[in-house]
Amino acid sequence: FVLTAIQQQMQHGIGLGMQSNIAAETAALICEMTGVERVAFSNTGTEAIMAAVRIARSRTKRQKIVMFAGSYHGTFDGILARAGEEAGTAEPLSLGTPSGMVEDVIVLTYGAEESLEIIAEQADNLAAVLVEPVQSRKP
Numbered sequence: 022f023v024l025t026a027i028q029q030q031m032q033h034g035i036g037l038g039m040q041s042n043i044a045a046e047t048a049a050l051i052c053e054m055t056g057v058e059r060v061a062f063s064n065t066g067t068e069a070i071m072a073a074v075r076i077a078r079s080r081t082k083r084q085k086i087v088m089f090a091g092s093y094h095g096t097f098d099g100i101l102a103r104a105g106e107e108a109g110t111a112e113p114l115s116l117g118t119p120s121g122m123v124e125d126v127i128v129l130t131y132g133a134e135e136s137l138e139i140i141a142e143q144a145d146n147l148a149a150v151l152v153e154p155v156q157s158r159k160p
Contacts, residue, residue: 067095070151074099077149085146087139089131092153100151104128109139131156 040062041047048060063069074097078084086100094100102111102123111126113119127143129136140150 065095067097070094070100071097074149074151081148083146083148084125085127085143086125086149086151087127087129087143087147088151089136089153089156090128091131091156091158092151093157094151094153098122100126102126102128109143131159 036042044062048062051060052058061069061072063072074086077086088094088100088102090104098113098118099122101114101118103114104110105112105128109127111123111128113123127139129139140147
């Protein structure tokens with residue numbers, strides 16, 4: 022029945038750009054089935070991370086985010102960071118990423134007790150902590 026529903030929907034074409042006209046209905050059904058308050062759709066994981074970071078910064082009125090070395094969160098310049106030489110700093114992961122894009126990023130070691138201590142110390146300054154529970158680069 023799922024394949025049939027997909028095939029029927031495909032007869033209407035594929036929408037590009039704005040949200041589909043059935044996105045709101047689908048989100049409401051997901052909320053009803055799962056009990057979550059909100060559902061958001063995005064085209065890619067990178068787009069989802071960009072929105073999540075933007076929303077977190079907006080809601081918390083904080084700029085700094087934490088992520089972990091070896092994690093993958095897409096290709097947005099604002100998270101293409103690696104640990105800087107000084108503790109608590111980050112530097113661009115790629116040559117084309119301006120250093121200003123990652124100045125509010127803290128890159129920590131995944132699974133290290135020290136990382137949890139830094140998060141606790143910085144909690145009042147953090148908008149978000151990005152976690153890839155099973156790192157795709159280190160399965």
